[in-house]
Amino acid sequence: MSLTVRVIAPDKTVWDAEAEEIILPSTTGQLGILGGHAPLMTALDIGVMRVRPEKEWVAIAVMGGFAEVDNDEVTILVRGAEQGSNIDQDEARSAFEAAQTAVNTVSADDRRASLQAKQELRRARARLQAAGGAV
Numbered sequence: 001m002s003l004t005v006r007v008i009a010p011d012k013t014v015w016d017a018e019a020e021e022i023i024l025p026s027t028t029g030q031l032g033i034l035g036g037h038a039p040l041m042t043a044l045d046i047g048v049m050r051v052r053p054e055k056e057w058v059a060i061a062v063m064g065g066f067a068e069v070d071n072d073e074v075t076i077l078v079r080g081a082e083q084g085s086n087i088d089q090d091e092a093r094s095a096f097e098a099a100q101t102a103v104n105t106v107s108a109d110d111r112r113a114s115l116q117a118k119q120e121l122r123r124a125r126a127r128l129q130a131a132g133g134a135v
Helices: 089-105 111-130
Strands: 003-009 012-019 021-026 029-034 040-052 058-070 073-078 081-083
Touching: 003 021, 012 040, 012 058, 012 081, 021 058, 040 073, 040 111, 058 111, 081 111, 089 111
Parallel strands: 003 073
Antiparallel strands: 003 012, 021 029, 021 040, 040 058, 058 073, 058 081
16 A cells, blocks of 8 residues: 655655655654554654655655645655755765864854754754765
């Protein structure tokens, strides 16, 4: 039994196809969805979503949002998303390293800057992982 999966970002539809299985980065942990899943609404964290349309998995970096599962249709609304195959791994690694440096050098007294640096590190990590890079 297959699922209809749509990943929609504000500026584009990142994925709109059938899939056998998906794994979502929910705010409470990884969540696997197969055909026949009970209706569900969940918040998504920054991370890597995995979709299996056939035998091979496809990685998609998602930047948080929501997912709804109902009648074998999965609608995923995210703040941003990018397929791993479209991400340059070297560029993603450079961005990840720069974000790590920013987290390590920001003043602990500047809470706002610290939170922003940590969020940027999470986004950079998701992009690097989706591109196939090890963290």
